Structure formats: structure tokens, C-alpha cells
Amino acid sequence: MTQQRQIYITEVALRDGSHAIAHQYTVDQVLKVAKELNEAHVPYIEVSHGDGLAGSSLQYGISRTNEFELIEAAVSVCDESKVAVLLLPGIGTMKELKQAAHLGAKMARIATHVTEADVSAQHIALAKDLGMETVGFLMMSHMASVEKLVEQAKLMESYGADTVYVVDSAGALLPHEVKERIRALRQHVDINIGFHGHNNLSLAMANTLVAIEEGATRIDGSVRCLGAGAGNTQTEVLIAVLDRLGIDTGVDLYKMMDLAEDIVAPILQVPQEINRDSLVLGYAGVYSSFLLHAQRAAKKFDIDSRDILIELGKRKVVGGQEDMIVDVAAEIAKKKLEAVVR
Ligand SMILES: CC[C@H](O)CC(=O)C(=O)O
């Protein structure tokens, strides 16, 4: 049984981190990481394609390993931690959610764009029917007003979600914006509130602490920052900081440090850091999962990836519109060529 804690951490490296490694997780890597997370008493471990169940596709990136094998592997080494899955309605379907539950996933996180909570009703209801703990995950939360966010969170609550998350997908939110969002949710919904940050502006930790101060009790982190863009709030650092603040997460700090250094660091081809591209994600308010797609397109068209990201931000392109990345790159390359010919 999971012990009572003040803050419940969901470790997302095995899902959000999938973006950073182009969805190349192996069963062996997942077994090793999940086993250590379980031994460190992390309450929830999310495992899926980066774009959620059934994300493996040309549009989002083909997984090296079938995600159900990865989920099964994680479940097989967890006698304490619960395995969570992410599902974006329209990418994942009822069928995949049932299969994940059948394999032992105990939490379903149903993710929608921040203004589209209404598409989550059926999936939240199914997850509840399957006996799963259910989270409504409002992505790109910086793109909606506080009032809109509250309205959408209330919808998820009405569908039966146990928790609703403010998701800073672009790592674009500033601390005062996190504060007003979490505060408003606390005033208007009666379910748990969570926060999922990205570190593109180096604010993931500050934003997470503000969220906790305002009453969020469900927090996401990625060990060694293994998440999309510059990664998420770094789990092992968060555990240490919360411990210093006297806030109980129930997670073993030394085990998390060892996992980060001995097992997760070698998975990374390059260390996770804030570089010019991830910085632009936060600056321009672009989906962190667009990073590798934009870098590939920049290479293909021989242009600056920052120009692509800035343009995507201006156009307010959101998840599911990954094909726009190549369109935008082609347009920029065409303009560049025209300028040379003129
Ligand atoms: C594409 C799904 C996305 O990676 C979910 C998430 O973690 C986020 O929006 O930050």
C-alpha cells in the first residue's frame, strides 16, 4: 500500500523522456529504471510513447519497442509504485486504455489541449470503470486565461477525474502565472491539483515550488531531467529541495541520485541542458515535444531551428499539428532562397 505523503510524485522519464530519445526505449532500460524507482518508493511511474498510448507513428515518431511490452516490463518490477499511462484522445483509443489496464497500469492520465477538455469525457469515464486512478491533464496551460483553465478543469472534474493538472508543456509559464492558475483551481475545484513543468526557461523548480505553495499535491518530475525540451522538474533535485523544506514525498533521495547518475545518464546521448533551441521553446511558447522534429526539419532545409520554433509559436501550433513543422520549415527555406535570388 502506498503510504500517506504530502506530495505525490509521478516520475515521467519513461514517457516524457521518450521524446528526448526519439522513442528508443528498450525493455532492458525500462526494467532497470522502473525497478530503481520502485525501490526508491516513487508512487507513480508513467510509461508510454512520448505522445501517449498509440503515439508510435510517422507523425509523432516510431517507437523502437512496442509500448505494451514496456508497460508490462515496468509492472513486472513494481510491487509498490503504480504504473501510469498517458492517453491523448484521438491518438490513443479506448482499446489501448483497456489493454494498458489489463497489463496492470493503475493510473490513466487523459491529456487534452487546455481548451479541449470536452474530448476527455469518455476516456475519463472508461478509466474510472476500469478501476484506474484518473487524471485530467490540461496541456499548453499557458495558452488559456485563468478563467478558461478553471472552466476546463471543472469539466474534467465533472467527468470523474480524481486530479487535474496544470501542464506547462512549453515551459513558458512564469512563476506568477503558475501561482494564479493553481490558486484559481484550488478555489474552484474539489479534486487534487497537479503541476507538470518543463525547464526551458530554467523555471521548472521555481514553478513547482509555487504550485506546491498554492496547494498542488501531485507533482511531475523527470530524473536527470529526462523529458522533452530541456526536461521537466528534475526529480532527484526536487526530492532534495522538498526534504530541505520539510515536505514529505516518501521518496529515497540517495536511491534517486544513484538512479540518475548510474542508469539514466548513460541512456542520454547528450546531457539534458538548456540550449538555444530548448530556450526558444519556452521563450516562444512552443510544445517541448516539437524540439527534435524542428531540429530535423532545420537540418533538412538548412535553416536555423530557432526560426522554425519562433514561427510555430507565432502561429500557436499545438500538439497534433506536427506536420506544420515541416510546412513552416519549407516556407522559411523558400523565403531564404528567394532573398538570395533577388
Ligand atoms: C505530446 C504529449 C505531451 O508530451 C504531454 C506532456 O508531457 C506535456 O504536454 O508536457
Ligand SMILES: [Mn+2]
Ligand atoms: Mn511534458
